[in-house]
Amino acid sequence: MPAQAAPPPPRLRLALCGLLLAAPLMAPAQAAGSAPLSADDIAWLHRDTFGLDSATIERYRELGRTRFLDEQLAGGDDPLPPAVAPLINSYEVYNTTPAKLVAEYHDEQKKVKDVDAADTSAKDMAKKDFQMYRRDLYKQSEEVELLRAVYGSNQLKEQMVWFWLNHFSVYAPKGGVGLFTTDYEENVIRPNALGKFKDLVLATLESPAMQIYLDNAKNVRGKTNENYARELMELHTLGVNSGYTQQDVQQLALILTGAGVAPRRGPNVINGVDGGFFRLRPGVVRDGLFVFTPNKHDFSDKQFLGHTIKGSGFDEIKQAVDLIVQQPACATFISRQLAQYFVADNPPPELVDAMAQTFRNTDGDIAAVLRTMFLSKDITASYGKKFKDPTQFLVSAMRLSYDGKPIANAAPLVNWLHQMTEPVYGHITPDGWATDDASWSSSGQMAKRFDVARAIGSGRNRLFAGDDGDAPHAAPPLLNGPLFKQTLQPTLSAATRDALAKANSQVEWNTFLLSSPDFNYR
DSSP, X not given: OOSOOOOOOHHHHHHHHHHHHSOOOOOOOOOOTTSSSOHXXXXXXXXXXXXXXXXXXXXXXXXXXXXXXXXXXXXXXXXXXXXXXXXXXXXXXXXXXXXXXXXXXXXXXXXXXXXXXXXXXXXXXXXXXXXXXXXXXXXXXXXXXXXXXXXXXXXXXXXXXXXXHHHTOOXXXXXXXXXXXXXXXXXXXXXXXXXXXXXXHHHHHTOHHHHHHTTGGGOBTTBOOOHHHHHIIIIIISOTTSSOOXXXXXXXXXXXXTEEEOOOOSGGGGSSSSXXXXXXOTTOEEETTEEEOGGGSOOSOEEETTEEEOOOTHHHHHHHHHHHHTSHHHHXXXXXXXXXXXXXXXXXXXXXXXXXXXXXXXXXXXXXXXXXXXXXXXXXXXXTOSBOOHHHHHHHHHHHHHTTOOOSOOHHHHHHHHHTTOOTTOOSSTTOOOOSGGGGOSHHHHHHHHHHHHHHHHSOSSTTOOTTSOOOOOOOOOXXXXXXXXXXXXXXXXXXXXXXXXXXXXXXXXXXXXXXXXHHBO
16 A cells, blocks of 8 residues: 555544544453453553553463563563663763753853843844753653653553653743753652652652742742642642641641752762762751752741641651651542543542552552552443543554554654643643543544544654654554454444545555544543
């Protein structure tokens, strides 16, 4: 079949978009006997992963569901996928320490300041160069995360990394936040994605990205800023209407005074943890660029969530986090958020209760909570009724279309996700991107998704462009191959089969499949 095809007729394109907006698919019946895995297995894997590839199918078949799940929940060292390791390692934001990125950032800022203000043309050019520098760092961070999501062998962990990045959302374009987003993903979220929830909360609290984004770096004795304290309880741990009061917010803000980002003092900022520029004093706590400074902390006793926390410095923060995650509301809130993402917009209350009980019994062990959810009947009973958000759609489309084949250029991935209005680190407010069906199923969103589906399915999308910008001629991927036949073909709806039968080329066939409800619901 030809690699190129004319755009599908408007009537057919509208029909496909209408098909996407129709009612969700019914739960699939048992697959045909020749299929290597049952329909229930495939449904389970569609929830466990961003999207299926041949390696995942093979590993699942080898281990069986429970052992496969336990292997994923163990986490491990999470090495870079060999196919894309060189590309990820090439990014400055990945291979440069946050401290050195800060130093380089200030050097770039200084170039703007050093330009004579009277030379408006040169000043404008310097400002433009600085903005391009910032945008490039942000784009690199997005590409690293999307490459991880597409090629990561532990797909449940990759989903949890994205889930927590969205749950503990930061906005890269704000101030210097974008300097720390890759470090936030790699060294804060990823190591704690399947661990204890309180460790994850503390790790995000100590991240420069979070400290700057929610203004706690400005929260000091005598001039408190309640922004982070409020969001820590409302969005990160307890949820609204969970029993805490405005006084609890104010007291938590006092507890958090003095926590911030280490100041930059001279060129030694790029050296080691201490860097020779921040002399440790009694009570100072330092971890990377996070610092707790006693002389900026309010040492008064606090009344928080019904308990007295004695003024003692950094230990107050650890006590407060312990109190928060021990609240029954925290177990329920986090369990419901997970079930809404993986199972249904309105998950069964019995499932949420079982997950919350596991959370309480295990001191907030994320892997144990996920195990309760993934071994429940609800994980597949609702299959076909959960609409993919743009990230899930993009990553699953790439995994099906290229099945582990390494790309050379991740820029199109970033562009497509921006086109579908869900950029990584791009949500301005701290509530993160919505994960419910209604937020992503408008006709406008479907039109954008159709265009992205065609770009992926055409093969002519610059995914394989080299450093010189030249993109070799690429035939469209053969989506109707063995992977499709194992995972999607047995349960295709009649409407999707009819649409595929009308395709005049491989490009159209790919586009129609990726645009179908069968692919867009999971």
